Amino acid sequence: MKIMIVSEWYSENMGYAENFLPKAFGKLGHEVHLVTSDLQVYATSPDYNEVYRPKLGDARVKVGIFKKNDFTLHRNKSFFCRLGIEILGLEEKVREVKPDVIYCFEILQRTTLLLAKLKVKYRYLLFCESRLHSSIFNPPRNLFYQFKFWINIKLMGLPVIIDNVDKFFPIANDVFYNITKYYTIAHDRCEISSLAVETDLFNATYDDFKVNQLRRNLGFCEGDIVCVYTGRFTEEKSPLILALAIQYLHERGYQRFKGLFVGRGSLQYNSKISRCTGCVVTPFVSPEFLPTVYHASDIGVWPLQESNSQLDAMACGLPIIINDSVWDDDKFDGCGLKFKKGDVKDLADKILSLSGKELRISMGCVGSSRVIKHYSWEALAKKKLNSFLSLTSC
Template sequence: MTKNDHLKIIHVCQYYNEGYGYQENLLPRYQAKLGHKVMVITSDRMSYFSGGKDPKIVGSGEFEDNGIRILRLPIKTELKGRFVVFNNLYDILKREKPDYIFHHGLISPSIKTVCKYKKKNPSTFLVADNHADLDNSARNPLWRLSYYRIYSTFRLKKCINYIDLVFGVTPARCYFAENELGIPHDLIRLLPVGADEFTVKEHLEKKDFLDNNYNNINNKLKVVTGGKWSEGKGLKELISAVQDLNVELQIFGKLDDSYTKNIIEQAPNNVTFLGWQDRIGTLRLLASADVAVWPKLHTTLVEDAIATKTPLILRYQGNTSHHIRENGVYLFTGTSIEIRQILDILSNSENLINKMKENSKKQLDLLSYKRIAKESIEYYYDKSAKTTHEVFMNDPLCNPSNRDFHKLS
């Protein structure tokens, strides 16, 4: 096929949350914007974290989300929150005859199914991505050894000859694929979770929003953070850091335990909790902020902040090592003292904030889903590393030998 041809692309993911801003929602949408015919095959349920302790089962069948065809299949069984065993996935692939299969994740049973299809249809381009790292999947040394280095690596050896490329969605997850799962180095490319610039332009870059943007209306530094809050995610340190500063801190999201609820109840007057926000509400809060802060862990809200060109304060680690290039500040301890020192400086330096905002445009250019989707298609024609991989994987900040790169928060 030539680069002017439109591909038939199928994404296979274990769970799908309709209307969310995750990679499995947005990458297919941006590929479709490039003119390709895109379909997502998934299970009959949403992720566990979207429905509490139990999955939200929405049933099988076909529907559209953001103009993308979504096919939900019934399942035989599942390992709670990790993967499902699909019914009839192979038959659906035979019926649809994709040019390109994008399998989300490396260790679910469906990787064997797509490799079986690739074996019988060698012209199909098959990629898999990796979202696992030492923070979210292998904190326990025994589990890391038994499940990843032994069991999963053994299973993947039977599949690797049929996989064209493996995409790590952060630098740390590139190295995890190689070091913990045994994926050959020359098969791994960085294809990051991207920034959703189209949604920002559609909903935020309008006169009514810009007219009502209240940045610095009270001459305070407006700081925003959000997510699913529980003990250990840095909320206590952040709230302590802003006490008596010329800062307005807005927190949104969900409080998952009594610990964080108690912290919010005792917060000072310059802290406001706004509760759970839908996607557009989230983007509006980020866009109206001077700076967005996450003191401990990576979250996909970081990419949303990049989409709104909002400066960042992030804890340095392998999953955030590609996010800040003069568009913010890294934390190296995450203590309230460190956060406070940075916010105090920023609250007294409008010029510094403006420089960070200007540099945020450059980060958006590198991490936009528009670029990421384009590169995902370019790999179909040429498997050599593309711009995003070359820029970040050769950057000293993304070197895995750096202190704290693999630090477990």
């Protein structure tokens, strides 16, 4: 099968679906083409130069066709407008590749609308993922805003997209709820399909020497219980809530609890975290080094928005703490705890409840086993391929 994956942007050496899904399809023997813009991830962010450029480089990169181990990367010129990113020459690329299947990553995007319009002409199957979590989606609350909402999504081409996408893949239960209720997509047109983990890289096997060396380098002692957050340092992600919880624990005399923050934000946000007692901030690291970061930690905490890093940490054997607005109970049952959203003291109490090493190990084993069984990229790719093939044979 010839599969084209279309992503608005792409960066090398990141841990996102556009990095791993093409590889997973390719390893299963399919011809895979990833078509994207000349933009790095988050290139349109106003603080790109401050936050992301030190790790990723210039926001725009070289266009061209680049052969990877398991897929072919196509980078086209692009421009950005208030409605999103436009990948130039996308129709020409569809004509050139002649895909059997096209897969894209969000519903209300300009690229998705164009692919929906081109579907009849080029006769491919079209599949669309969605990550419209409740943590980032603000639904209309009254009749005026409902009317305004519907006008906006119609102008963005939602009816055309719904008519032409063969199946939607919401990545979680709350996403399924949002796109069926507010986008009015039929339930039987959706299949819940979580994000996944590169389990060859992220797993519970670790090197004691590397782990102990990293803990020493970060200033952690043998008895410290390290709570790790990885990702962007922004108000939307709110890692500061974890930093404040660690400081609160220190104020109560529980000084062996430490916070480790791996990533980057604005200088102002970084400094807020750094000023909290017991907290260590370090820049983004490569995906290859992230497993060692998780193995050197004891608890994974993501205070606000969902993140694929939660699954990575689970795969490495960490118990997870998330806020109580997250819907995905099945994923975290037995391997995670929930705290009251935004409540620093309640988060501190939940961290304190994981003081026992045996409990953390037990919960970590549940999580790592679940990831290997249900959330590997190979398992996810096979599941999606079954959906592709079922419609191909119709």
